[in-house]
Amino acid sequence: MEQTPGPAGPPLTPRTAVVWSVLRAELDRRPAAELTVLDVGGGTGGFAVPLARAGHRVTVVDASPDALAALSRRAAEAGVAGRVRAVQGDADALAGLIEPASVDLVLCHAVLEVVDDPAPVVSALVGVLRPGGAASVLVAGRAAAVLGRAMNGHLDVAATLAADPTGAAGARDTLRRRFDVESAAALLAAAGLTVEEIHGVRVLADLLPAAVADGQAAALVELERTLAAQPPWRDVAAQLHLFARRPA
Numbered sequence: 001m002e003q004t005p006g007p008a009g010p011p012l013t014p015r016t017a018v019v020w021s022v023l024r025a026e027l028d029r030r031p032a033a034e035l036t037v038l039d040v041g042g043g044t045g046g047f048a049v050p051l052a053r054a055g056h057r058v059t060v061v062d063a064s065p066d067a068l069a070a071l072s073r074r075a076a077e078a079g080v081a082g083r084v085r086a087v088q089g090d091a092d093a094l095a096g097l098i099e100p101a102s103v104d105l106v107l108c109h110a111v112l113e114v115v116d117d118p119a120p121v122v123s124a125l126v127g128v129l130r131p132g133g134a135a136s137v138l139v140a141g142r143a144a145a146v147l148g149r150a151m152n153g154h155l156d157v158a159a160t161l162a163a164d165p166t167g168a169a170g171a172r173d174t175l176r177r178r179f180d181v182e183s184a185a186a187l188l189a190a191a192g193l194t195v196e197e198i199h200g201v202r203v204l205a206d207l208l209p210a211a212v213a214d215g216q217a218a219a220l221v222e223l224e225r226t227l228a229a230q231p232p233w234r235d236v237a238a239q240l241h242l243f244a245r246r247p248a
């Protein structure tokens with residue numbers, strides 16, 4: 001079984017390094033096991049394909065046929081088409097697509113900020129997890145969006161984002177909501193998950209000039225890793241990663 005990630009895995013970037021660190025620790029708990037993984041809104045398979053290459057069976061549920069077609073191509077190119085299943089469907093209807101209590105690890109990355117209502121989606125994630133199974137949830141952070149808009153001179157948008165209870169900036173916002181550490185953790189806890197770890201993803205990456213981010217890529221990944229678990233840095237990251245478990 002391959003290491004995930006590693007020399008043969010995906011390149012570690014500020015977008016992925018912290019999440020892979022957390023996932024790898026979970027995979028390493030059962031090193032010889034072929035896990036049943038579900039990636040909700042998994043898109044083109046940035047996580048699904050490396051997980052399949054590491055020997056796990058991965059189902060991706062995504063609303064976009066185009067993303068799923070790209071996923072299937074990517075899985076075939078990686079030689080893991082037999083371990084990746086693409087299912088077109090809505091996260092809101094997950095309960096009807098996946099057998100209850102059948103999944104060891106569920107990923108839901110960059111999805112809860114765009115669905116109609118995140119609470120039933122999180123409930124559905126819990127429903128498909130086996131008792132003791134784990135959830136990797138990545139959501140957009142509100143604080144980073146406020147800082148980003150302000151630094152770009154959009155103080156009115158920053159003020160709206162800071163004051164709006166959902167962390168959105170009206171009809172023109174591309175996201176329906178953003179989260180703070182507390183609101184994200186409360187959402188998962190309300191569905192019955194035990195939150196074990198919270199990290200910030202892209203604490204610095206979006207704030208740096210491209211020349212710095214590209215020119216010192218390895219140093220940036222290391223610094224992101226260092227800051228990811230530490231408030232206040234964690235709390236102002238562009239995304240918040242929550243690792244949670246369905247009680248056994």
Ligand SMILES: C[S@@+](CC[C@H](N)C(=O)[O-])C[C@H]1O[C@@H](n2cnc3c(N)ncnc32)[C@H](O)[C@@H]1O
Binds near residue numbers: 109
């Ligand atoms: C921002 S992308 C994230 C992709 C991937 N999870 C990642 O982190 O790289 C959001 C994905 O969620 C999918 N999506 C959006 N709304 C969805 C829904 N209601 N049900 C299922 N998939 C959805 C989109 O098609 C897209 O592939």
